[in-house]
Amino acid sequence: MGGSSVQFLLTLILLFLLCMRPTIANYLGLGDTHLGCKEHERQALLKIKQDLIDDYGLLSSWSSNQDCCMWSGLRCSNQTGHVIMLNLNASSFRSWPLRGKLNPSLFELKYLTYLDVSFNDFNQSQIPKIIGSLSNLRHLDLYDANFGRNIPFQLGNLSNLQYLNLGWNNFNIPENIEWLPQLSSLEYLCMSTVNLSKVNNWLHVVNKLPYLTSLYLSSCNLPNIFSVPLVNSSTSLDGLDLSYNSLTSSSSVLEWLFNSNTSIVALDLSYNRFQGLIPDGFSKINSLAKLYFYKNEFEGGIPKSFGGMCNLKILSLSLNNLSGQLLEFFQNLTGCANHSIQSLNFDWNQIMGSLPDITTFPSLRILRLHSNHLKGIVPESLGKQSNLETLYLSNNSLEGVISEAHFSNLTKLKHLALPHTLVFNFSFDWVPPFQLDEISLGSCQLGPRFPTWLRTQKYYSWIDISNSRISDIISNSDWIFSRQVEYMNLSFNQISGQIPNLSLEFTSYPIIDLSSNKLEGGIPQFLFESAYLDVSKNMLSGPISALCEVQNGNLNFLVLSNNRLSGQIPDSCWMHLEGLQVLNLANNHFHGKIPSSVGFLHRIVSLDLDNNNFSGELPSSLNNCKELIFLNLGYNALVGQIPIWLGTSYPNLIILILRSNHFNGSVPIHLCHLEHLQVLDLALNQISGCIPKCLNNLSALTKKDSPDAAIIHSSLETIGIMEYVFSYIDHLFFMWKGKEHEYKNILGLLKSIDLSSNNLTGRIPGEVVELVGLVSLNLSRNRLTGQITSEIGMLQSLDALDLSKNQLSSGIPSSLSHIDRLSVLDLSNNNLSGKIPTGPQLDTFNASSYEGNPNLCGAPLPKKCSGEEIAQNPAMNGSREHAGMQDEKEGFISMGFYVSVALGFIAGFWGVVGTLVLNMSLRVAFFRFLNDFKDRLYVAISVNMARVQRQLQN
Numbered sequence: 001m002g003g004s005s006v007q008f009l010l011t012l013i014l015l016f017l018l019c020m021r022p023t024i025a026n027y028l029g030l031g032d033t034h035l036g037c038k039e040h041e042r043q044a045l046l047k048i049k050q051d052l053i054d055d056y057g058l059l060s061s062w063s064s065n066q067d068c069c070m071w072s073g074l075r076c077s078n079q080t081g082h083v084i085m086l087n088l089n090a091s092s093f094r095s096w097p098l099r100g101k102l103n104p105s106l107f108e109l110k111y112l113t114y115l116d117v118s119f120n121d122f123n124q125s126q127i128p129k130i131i132g133s134l135s136n137l138r139h140l141d142l143y144d145a146n147f148g149r150n151i152p153f154q155l156g157n158l159s160n161l162q163y164l165n166l167g168w169n170n171f172n173i174p175e176n177i178e179w180l181p182q183l184s185s186l187e188y189l190c191m192s193t194v195n196l197s198k199v200n201n202w203l204h205v206v207n208k209l210p211y212l213t214s215l216y217l218s219s220c221n222l223p224n225i226f227s228v229p230l231v232n233s234s235t236s237l238d239g240l241d242l243s244y245n246s247l248t249s250s251s252s253v254l255e256w257l258f259n260s261n262t263s264i265v266a267l268d269l270s271y272n273r274f275q276g277l278i279p280d281g282f283s284k285i286n287s288l289a290k291l292y293f294y295k296n297e298f299e300g301g302i303p304k305s306f307g308g309m310c311n312l313k314i315l316s317l318s319l320n321n322l323s324g325q326l327l328e329f330f331q332n333l334t335g336c337a338n339h340s341i342q343s344l345n346f347d348w349n350q351i352m353g354s355l356p357d358i359t360t361f362p363s364l365r366i367l368r369l370h371s372n373h374l375k376g377i378v379p380e381s382l383g384k385q386s387n388l389e390t391l392y393l394s395n396n397s398l399e400g401v402i403s404e405a406h407f408s409n410l411t412k413l414k415h416l417a418l419p420h421t422l423v424f425n426f427s428f429d430w431v432p433p434f435q436l437d438e439i440s441l442g443s444c445q446l447g448p449r450f451p452t453w454l455r456t457q458k459y460y461s462w463i464d465i466s467n468s469r470i471s472d473i474i475s476n477s478d479w480i481f482s483r484q485v486e487y488m489n490l491s492f493n494q495i496s497g498q499i500p501n502l503s504l505e506f507t508s509y510p511i512i513d514l515s516s517n518k519l520e521g522g523i524p525q526f527l528f529e530s531a532y533l534d535v536s537k538n539m540l541s542g543p544i545s546a547l548c549e550v551q552n553g554n555l556n557f558l559v560l561s562n563n564r565l566s567g568q569i570p571d572s573c574w575m576h577l578e579g580l581q582v583l584n585l586a587n588n589h590f591h592g593k594i595p596s597s598v599g600f601l602h603r604i605v606s607l608d609l610d611n612n613n614f615s616g617e618l619p620s621s622l623n624n625c626k627e628l629i630f631l632n633l634g635y636n637a638l639v640g641q642i643p644i645w646l647g648t649s650y651p652n653l654i655i656l657i658l659r660s661n662h663f664n665g666s667v668p669i670h671l672c673h674l675e676h677l678q679v680l681d682l683a684l685n686q687i688s689g690c691i692p693k694c695l696n697n698l699s700a701l702t703k704k705d706s707p708d709a710a711i712i713h714s715s716l717e718t719i720g721i722m723e724y725v726f727s728y729i730d731h732l733f734f735m736w737k738g739k740e741h742e743y744k745n746i747l748g749l750l751k752s753i754d755l756s757s758n759n760l761t762g763r764i765p766g767e768v769v770e771l772v773g774l775v776s777l778n779l780s781r782n783r784l785t786g787q788i789t790s791e792i793g794m795l796q797s798l799d800a801l802d803l804s805k806n807q808l809s810s811g812i813p814s815s816l817s818h819i820d821r822l823s824v825l826d827l828s829n830n831n832l833s834g835k836i837p838t839g840p841q842l843d844t845f846n847a848s849s850y851e852g853n854p855n856l857c858g859a860p861l862p863k864k865c866s867g868e869e870i871a872q873n874p875a876m877n878g879s880r881e882h883a884g885m886q887d888e889k890e891g892f893i894s895m896g897f898y899v900s901v902a903l904g905f906i907a908g909f910w911g912v913v914g915t916l917v918l919n920m921s922l923r924v925a926f927f928r929f930l931n932d933f934k935d936r937l938y939v940a941i942s943v944n945m946a947r948v949q950r951q952l953q954n
């Protein structure tokens with residue numbers, strides 16, 4: 001599986017590739033025969049078929065009573081009748097039409113010159129060694145076929161091989177690749193994702209292949225090379241891909257490139273760790289047309305010599321540390337390169353200055369300057385770049401007016417991203433000369449009406465006009481919902497009115513974010529035909545019956561929180577939404593039972609029904625939701641005992657909130673099975689009995705540091721033609737006495753138990769001191785008795801401890817003073833006695849932490865300790881003289897720790913970070929879970945709508 005997805009972590013964001021679904025129709029079947037096929041070859045092919053699971057019936061023509069030269073994927077020689085070509089490639093990604101293993105009777109096909117089984121699933125089996133005996137092979141393609149184990153060295157016997165593709169499988173780490181130089185005819189070699197970390201001489205080895213023209217060693221963990229191979233210093237390479245390794249400037253790779261007499265046309269060094277200035281040497285490679293350096297650590301500008309690169313078409317330098325004046329970048333490219341250059345990508349650098357006149361770059365199609373430090377105005381001459389298709393200027397500080405003149409001749413413009421610092425000045429009836437595919441104008445000043453020019457754009461698939469001060473009415477704006485939209489973000493505006501009830505069918509399953517507006521009325525059905533829908537923080541009302549009509553297994557995220565939605569949710573409502581992973585109905589007015597169809601949501605990881613009026617018992621079908629990580633049912637009217645299965649059904653549960661319901665009975669000991677649990681909030685119920693002793697089995701709470709302080713949960717989704725991954729990335733704020741604390745390293749660090757305001761009795765189990773990761777412990781407002789364990793000081797991570805309003809007796813353990821982080825302490829209204837211990841941290845608390853314990857004495861209480869007072873007295877009723885102070889603490893107690901999830905948009909435009917070499921167009925939207933007042937939990941979604949292609953030269 002992993003073999004066909006590129007996956008890397010970029011700051012907080014997980015990016016994932018999305019690949020197009022294959023068109024099975026592309027599956028090749030070519031029969032061509034005059035002579036009829038040989039019986040032993042036919043038998044061999046049937047054996048091969050036997051070992052394959054053919055879900056799509058693609059080998060249905062392979063039957064025993066037919067001339068095998070007519071079978072699909074086969075070609076026989078028109079002279080000898082032998083099978084010379086076997087092509088089972090699925091021509092595309094992520095289809096794996098065939099599964100199983102490759103039968104060794106393949107060796108009967110001795111005359112094969114062409115063998116392609118790429119994009120199938122061989123279940124990590126080994127490539128049959130016998131393949132080495134197919135000495136006529138010239139073309140061997142095993143790309144992305146999930147082969148595993150060792151690469152057989154017998155491949156070295158294929159001395160006629162011109163094309164070898166082993167990329168994107170799951171091979172063991174090879175010790176060496178000494179078999180490779182025997183393939184002396186090799187022209188094309190792809191070993192991407194083969195882990196070559198042990199092959200220190202990889203460059204020497206590939207350098208021994210005299211006819212090699214294309215070399216792909218992407219994501220190979222290549223070790224740095226510190227000596228240049230001794231060779232005739234001439235290579236025939238014209239395409240070289242060394243991306244996604246960790247090569248540094250101290251490696252000799254560049255030296256080798258500059259000193260060999262190469263005619264490389266396309267060079268990809270992206271995602272490495274090259275530092276310092278971009279070396280001059282590249283400009284000596286006259287043939288270079290495509291140069292990809294994105295995501296390295298290059299500094300400074302571009303060498304002046306680059307201006308002499310007369311063939312340079314594509315220069316991609318995004319995600320580096322480049323600085324200097326933009327004007328100078330263009331000057332340094334002037335000479336020859338300015339005439340040939342078609343694509344310049346400087347996204348995510350620190351380039352300064354204003355946008356110069358670039359009419360001296362007449363061929364420019366793509367200009368990307370997103371996220372730099374540009375200032376000044378945009379020259380009107382931009383409007384003359386009639387070849388421009390992509391213009392990304394967003395996330396800069398460009399100023400001044402942008403008007404029709406800037407676009408006068410940009411008839412080919414398809415992708416436009418502008419910074420919010422520009423002042424938009426288009427006449428009311430402007431009809432732009434372009435039809436955009438991507439509109440990224442988040443935070444720009446577009447309002448108060450939807451701009452009329454926008455209405456002329458009929459074919460966009462990507463629109464971000466979030467936070468653009470639009471206060472228009474959506475009811476008259478049907479046009480905004482384009483059929484082919486894949487991503488739509490209108491959040492953080494003042495858009496009002498009812499969402500029109502269109503009978504629109506999206507061409508794919510889009511991501512739609514209409515959150516934080518003033519939308520009213522119901523949610524029309526067509527919106528639910530999306531992959532991701534966030535309409536939170538509006539004034540939407542009424543029941544969500546339209547949702548129950550929908551059968552959309554591709555709906556992954558549904559966030560309806562903070563509206564005025566109401567009504568009962570029909571029992572069967574969620575039956576057809578089996579793809580849901582995040583469901584957030586928090587802060588609405590739903591009532592009635594939680595529908596038992598919740599059990600159909602077997603993929604759900606986050607369920608938030610917080611603050612509604614759900615009643616009745618928890619449906620037992622909820623225990624089908626085995627993937628739950630986050631479960632918040634707080635502030636409802638749920639009744640019954642806390643079910644035992646809550647502790648046994650959710651191996652991954654991290655957050656469990658049942659706060660403020662009518663749960664009764666005791667705390668089931670089964671909750672102690674939740675080994676990942678970090679937040680347990682059962683406060684404000686009617687739970688009785690003792691606190692279970694087994695709390696120390698909550699192993700996540702017994703660890704101070706979580707190894708993965710950042711909790712990231714991700715999964716790969718296929719939605720129609722797209723695949724994307726979503727992941728939770730922890731980020732959490734919480735309010736404490738009116739102050740917002742931020743846990744940067746996040747959820748991993750938020751560890752809390754809140755059992756306050758129940759009817760718990762008995763002692764606080766001593767085992768609680770083993771929960772050394774606890775940041776907050778709130779057991780207040782129960783009927784707990786006994787003493788505070790003297791080892792309480794072991795809870796070194798505690799930030800807040802509230803044991804108030806119980807019947808705890810005896811002295812306050814002096815070990816409490818060892819908890820340096822303690823910033824909230826409340827022991828008031830118990831029967832504690834004796835002298836209050838002192839210590840640097842304890843001395844910061846005032847009397848309110850201790851009052852209501854008549855037998856306590858010493859600072860900060862006014863009562864002085866005498867000899868007799870230290871001697872412990874029998875429990876007495878706590879005084880109630882400080883009622884006023886208690887009310888003040890109410891806020892704290894009801895606040896507790898409280899987590900709830902809502903989705904919101906954080907940084908809609910990420911732009912295309914992908915590589916052009918691989919022709920990936922990564923589109924990343926970064927979403928966050930956002931709660932209105934307490935805390936936030938972020939989610940990243942990344943979307944890539946293009947597929948990876950392997951050709952360096954288009």
Ligand SMILES: *[C@@H]1O[C@H](CO)[C@@H](O)[C@H](O)[C@H]1NC(C)=O
Binds near residue numbers: 078079
């Ligand atoms: C046989 O095939 C070769 C190439 O596949 C082709 O050039 C030739 O014309 C064919 N001969 C006949 C008789 O079809």
Ligand SMILES: *[C@@H]1O[C@H](CO)[C@@H](O)[C@H](O)[C@H]1NC(C)=O
Binds near residue numbers: 087092116118141
């Ligand atoms: C699959 O086969 C087609 C047609 O033979 C070819 O163009 C394509 O490059 C092959 N794909 C791969 C991944 O080898």
Ligand SMILES: *[C@@H]1O[C@H](CO)[C@@H](O)[C@H](O)[C@H]1NC(C)=O
Binds near residue numbers: 300303304323325332
């Ligand atoms: C322009 O080229 C000169 C000479 O190579 C170099 O010193 C300077 O840093 C370059 N400036 C930019 C912005 O590329």
Ligand SMILES: *[C@@H]1O[C@H](CO)[C@@H](O)[C@H](O)[C@H]1NC(C)=O
Binds near residue numbers: 384386408
């Ligand atoms: C617009 O572009 C066309 C060719 O694409 C050219 O003929 C025309 O002169 C240009 N107009 C302006 C104002 O640059």
Ligand SMILES: *[C@@H]1O[C@H](CO)[C@@H](O)[C@H](O)[C@H]1NC(C)=O
Binds near residue numbers: 688759
């Ligand atoms: C608390 O429990 C006691 C019995 O242990 C019971 O009498 C009392 O009613 C309970 N209080 C509440 C509020 O449930």
